Amino acid sequence: MFLPWLKIGGSGLTAVVLVLTASPKDIKLFTPANVVAITLASYAGLELRKLQKHYEDKEREEDMLAAMKDTQATEQLQYLSSASERKRLNVDADKETERQLKLLQQTAPLFSEVLAVTGQNGAVSRMALGMIQNGESLGNVLLATSEAEMQLEQAKLQAQIHHRQLELQTQQVLKSANTQEVTVTNSIKGVSDVAPQSPKIEGLTKAAKVVGLQTQCLRVDKAPSYERLIFSVKTEDFNSLSKLKAATKLSLGISEKSDLPFYIYAPEQIAVEIPLLPEDRTYYDFPQRQWQSGERLIVLGQSLDGEVVINLASEDTPQLLCVGTTGSGKSNLFRAIAYCLLMQGARVDICGGKVSDYEDFAERFPSISLNDMGKTFEYVGEYFLECDRRNKMTKAELAQESAWLLEIDEYKGTVPLDDNLRKTYDQQLCEVARRGRGLKIHVAIGLQRGSKRSKDDPQALPPDLRDNLPCRIAFRCVDATSGRMILMRRGEAVTSLQGRGDGIVQSGLLDRRFQAYRFETIP
Numbered sequence: 274m275f276l277p278w279l280k281i282g283g284s285g286l287t288a289v290v291l292v293l294t295a296s297p298k299d300i301k302l303f304t305p306a307n308v309v310a311i312t313l314a315s316y317a318g319l320e321l322r323k324l325q326k327h328y329e330d331k332e333r334e335e336d337m338l339a340a341m342k343d344t345q346a347t348e349q350l351q352y353l354s355s356a357s358e359r360k361r362l363n364v365d366a367d368k369e370t371e372r373q374l375k376l377l378q379q380t381a382p383l384f385s386e387v388l389a390v391t392g393q394n395g396a397v398s399r400m401a402l403g404m405i406q407n408g409e410s411l412g413n414v415l416l417a418t419s420e421a422e423m424q425l426e427q428a429k430l431q432a433q434i435h436h437r438q439l440e441l442q443t444q445q446v447l448k449s450a451n452t453q454e455v456t457v458t459n460s461i462k463g464v465s466d467v468a469p470q471s472p473k474i475e476g477l478t479k480a481a482k483v484v485g486l487q488t489q490c491l492r493v494d495k496a497p498s499y500e501r502l503i504f505s506v507k508t509e510d511f512n513s514l515s516k517l518k519a520a521t522k523l524s525l526g527i528s529e530k531s532d533l534p535f536y537i538y539a540p541e542q543i544a545v546e547i548p549l550l551p552e553d554r555t556y557y558d559f560p561q562r563q564w565q566s567g568e569r570l571i572v573l574g575q576s577l578d579g580e581v582v583i584n585l586a587s588e589d590t591p592q593l594l595c596v597g598t599t600g601s602g603k604s605n606l607f608r609a610i611a612y613c614l615l616m617q618g619a620r621v622d623i624c625g626g627k628v629s630d631y632e633d634f635a636e637r638f639p640s641i642s643l644n645d646m647g648k649t650f651e652y653v654g655e656y657f658l659e660c661d662r663r664n665k666m667t668k669a670e671l672a673q674e675s676a677w678l679l680e681i682d683e684y685k686g687t688v689p690l691d692d693n694l695r696k697t698y699d700q701q702l703c704e705v706a707r708r709g710r711g712l713k714i715h716v717a718i719g720l721q722r723g724s725k726r727s728k729d730d731p732q733a734l735p736p737d738l739r740d741n742l743p744c745r746i747a748f749r750c751v752d753a754t755s756g757r758m759i760l761m762r763r764g765e766a767v768t769s770l771q772g773r774g775d776g777i778v779q780s781g782l783l784d785r786r787f788q789a790y791r792f793e794t795i796p
């Protein structure tokens with residue numbers, strides 16, 4: 274900056290000197306000296322103007338830089354303050370979760386205990402608690418709870434109707450026998466209706482005495498794999514019911530690990546399902562029946578209320594999830610399911626499990642395919658594309674299509690270990706289950722045990738797939754966790770099942786214990 278100032282100063286000074294020293298008398302020098310002085314002064318003026326511009330630019334630049342710095346600082350400040358706000362919110366949320374967990378831990382046993390003994394909806398609340406503890410979403414818990422409550426109400430209503438019918442029948446019998454009219458109440462009369470010498474009844478009565486309860490056996494229903502004892506219980510102390518269950522298990526010699534289904538049957542009546550000895554059980558062979566082409570019925574077996582049939586065309590039972598330990602009767606049921614669908618004209622693809630179980634099917638049914646477990650991925654892909662194809666059809670066109678059923682037994686073994694393949698497999702299978710229900714495309718998935726998908730168990734069933742398999746069938750499982758994962762209510766009951774086709778089916782309002790039909794040879 275020094276040089277411009279030097280130039281300006283030099284030229285200005287020279288101009289002044291020239292003006293002052295040029296004498297007007299010496300005209301020859303005076304005029305050129307003044308011209309040079311004016312030129313130098315103009316030059317100094319121009320330089321001064323340039324310098325002024327330079328300083329103005331510099332000042333503007335500094336202003337701009339200062340403004341930019343200010344904006345950046347404001348942005349950084351905003352960012353920092355929102356980051357600290359987020360952190361604060363996260364810390365608050367963590368604290369809230371921790372508080373809720375603590376509360377749940379403290380209240381869960383109490384909650385379970387209290388609800389178990391407060392009578393009519395103890396089982397429902399226990400189920401809800403079990404689901405919450407298993408990480409089920411609150412929405413699902415509420416749905417399942419309301420469903421279970423509806424069922425309970427229905428059961429109570431049915432029981433009341435049944436009881437009323439019994440009263441009427443007894444009155445009629447007594448009238449016709451010309452004897453004095455008596456009413457069947459929940460009194461000692463009930464005991465005389467059933468075999469008093471039954472060790473099961475004696476066991477339960479003894480257990481009731483031990484916990485200080487008065488009970489009378491009102492009825493015994495014989496199911497294929499268990500006996501259902503209906504007892505009257507009158508108590509103000511509901512705590513005694515859980516004690517009665519524990520005492521009954523002891524007196525009947527039922528191990529700690531097995532559940533003894535014990536539930537409210539009607540007001541002041543409880544039902545107990547006591548397993549039959551293997552030699553006392555009733556097995557049924559798969560029956561001969563007339564099939565209608567185009568229907569999608571699956572005939573499961575026999576229950577206390579008669580034959581149990583599910584319809585894949587129904588909203589509640591389009592896709593199946595079945596769990597059962599080895600020997601429980603899962604493969605037998607899967608054979609029966611394949612047979613039912615084939616007899617109604619469906620295409621059936623068997624993947625996973627023991628394909629050799631279906632050798633006899635291949636000769637009889639051209640629309641069955643038997644595949645190695647490794648091929649499941651390909652079949653899921655084909656079903657996925659078929660869903661796409663059918664999705665574009667009109668109702669009339671869809672009606673012409675035959676039903677498809679993909680059976681994946683031993684599901685775990687079919688899940689790819691490679692992360693990318695597994696992602697595709699999960700996504701496609703879930704889509705098939707979700708969209709297939711309206712497109713006559715069905716899946717039946719079999720598991721040895723129910724476990725949660727996690728990093729340690731990447732081949733377990735993902736929750737979104739499970740949610741899209743609404744019809745649940747459970748056979749005997751060694752631990753209650755599997756039951757709770759699969760069944761929507763009374764999951765513990767799986768440990769009370771006796772194996773060899775003794776099962777529970779649940780879907781929508783359907784909740785039935787049944788004995789599956791034995792499927793040894795194709796009928």
Ligand SMILES: Nc1ncnc2c1ncn2[C@@H]1O[C@H](COP(=O)(O)OP(=O)(O)OP(=O)(O)O)[C@@H](O)[C@H]1O
Nearest residue numbers: 556598599600601602603604605773774789790791
């Ligand atoms: N509904 C049934 N009625 C009578 N017996 C049955 C029934 N289901 C299965 N069984 C018998 O129980 C045994 C085991 O059946 P199944 O093979 O179906 O069990 P699983 O659960 O598939 O076991 P695995 O995984 O070892 O094959 C067989 O001997 C079979 O005959």
